[in-house]
Amino acid sequence: MYDLPPDLPRLRTLEQQLTIWLGHIRKAIAAAEQREAEQQRGAERRSAVPDWIVELGIGQGAPSIEVHAGGCHAAGKRRRAIDRDQARRLIADGSGRARTVSRMSSSG
Secondary structure (H helix, E strand, C coil): CCCCCCCHHHHHHHHHHHHHHHHHHHHHHHHHHHHHHHHHHHHHHCCCCCCEEEEECCCCCCCEEEEEECCCCCCCCCEEEECHHHHHHHHHCCCCEECCCCCCCCCC
């Protein structure tokens, strides 16, 4: 059948060792499940990149400075997400200028 020792003391020793290994395996499984759960929570909490953002001036009530595409690397830290219509309005009325690296495409 299996290549196991025939006597009880050695079988008990094997049982004890395997029980210890099973404990190690279960701890490793629990740690892996926790890592996966944390990664999933992180992905859920991570906000989606907005389509458009407006870079805001310094101070409360300060005018907007520039309009950027959502993933633009040149956007400053003072910013908020806006939709496409708001971006067009800001550019059209001169409240914010479009970044040359973030310019809206003419389609859409």
